Amino acid sequence: xxxxxxxxxxxxxxxxxxxxxxxxxxxxxxxxxxxxxxxxxxxxxxxxxxxxxxxxxxxxxxxxxxxxxxxxxxxxxxxxxxxxxxxxxxxxxxxxxxxxxxxxxxxxxxxxxxxx
Numbered sequence: 560x561x562x563x564x565x566x567x568x569x570x571x572x573x574x575x576x577x578x579x580x581x582x583x584x585x586x587x588x589x590x591x592x593x594x595x596x597x598x599x600x601x602x603x604x605x606x607x608x609x610x611x612x613x614x615x616x617x618x619x620x621x622x623x624x625x626x627x628x629x630x631x632x633x634x635x636x637x638x639x640x641x642x643x644x645x646x647x648x649x650x651x652x653x654x655x656x657x658x659x660x661x662x663x664x665x666x667x668x669x670x671x672x673x674x675x
Contacts, residue, residue: 564670568654571620575647578627582636582643589644596648603665611660618649618659 579589602613616622627642629635652658658668666673 565654568650571650572647572654575643575650578643579647582639584640588640592644593648596645607664608662610665611662615659617645618652620646620649623649
């Protein structure tokens, strides 16, 4: 089952890359922005509760899709770009086993404990 979930996340990452390719941005934008959602980890400087909230906000695929849809409906490629980056990054993280965080600490995720 673990392999199936990783393959599913890989497929979503590839979908994000495809969606990016349909935008009018140079590829270097994707590379530069791809790790920006990890800035959500800075919330852990203020404790586990703030850390989990901020991290999950930056890694929530539903929010990423909503931002992309807003950009699509407004014909705003900046919003589409933000949505694509958030979606692709979250898929990449989940493929590596980093899930949405619980308030008990960074290593406790909806995919299980990191490092076990």
